[in-house]
Amino acid sequence: MASIEDKITRVMDGSAYPNVARVVSPRATGSDTLMTDGLSGWSTETAMNFITYRTDSAGNVIEGTVRDWIGVANKVNSSIINLKLLAGPEDDGSNVGDIVQPCASASYADRLAQALLESLDTDGKLKEGIVETKNIKDKAITPEKVDFASLPMFSATLSKWKPLPQNKFTTVEYDKVEYDNTEAYDNKKFQYKVPKDGVYHIDARVAISDTGFFSTHTACVGIFKNDKLVKESTRTRGTDNNLHLPRPSLSVDLLLKENDVIDIRAFCSDQRVYGGNSTTSEFSMRFIGLV
16 A cells, blocks of 8 residues: 555556646645646555646746655545655645646655665665565575585594593594585584584594404494583494494484584493594584574
């Protein structure tokens, strides 16, 4: 419904150029209704900007009578209602014969600029964050339009075997970074610092013992968040067979907060080694969504 609060307004109805009208009935000062001799071509979809002025007997504009208005056209009775004075001298009413001319005035341009600057920068580009998720239609965004490079993801592997103390969760030193698009993994502390809130998928696997171990012992891998164990794999029991080489692993989704610190730790109830190379041990994370 048309309103004088509209900032983006039409200047014609699209079927014909709007006519220049004349006042046919006096309007008292402060009245918000103006009667004209016709509003052909005026838009009723939005409010309309227009100016009024008076002319002398020679048809010249009388100085000090030009006023800039916005109002809603009513073609049924050729009236303009909800008048609001935007610029010009104070309202002194309207006289029969006053000119009513639709136009893209300075006030029109300024209100349009105000509306556009709510969502656009002055260079015409969309403001950052202006498009809210609720305003995006389902399935409106295709994979081709998603910048996957902006979604945090990384992978790190091991380059050698390292000692694993007995009965102690020990930080796995994934020292070879395969990829890390947000540079969030510290390959000196062997920790991933979460760059943004969200749900992350975490894969962790580590080879424990290069020669197997006895059936009286078990091994596992754990995910630690801020130095606390949050997920632990099923404990793998030895088989008394040096051909059985345990590879405990975890694949989980975790809701994380920005600056949470994630690391992977290995455990064995016997003193062994862990690691190997990228084929046996890897730690990876990727952002999969918001909650």
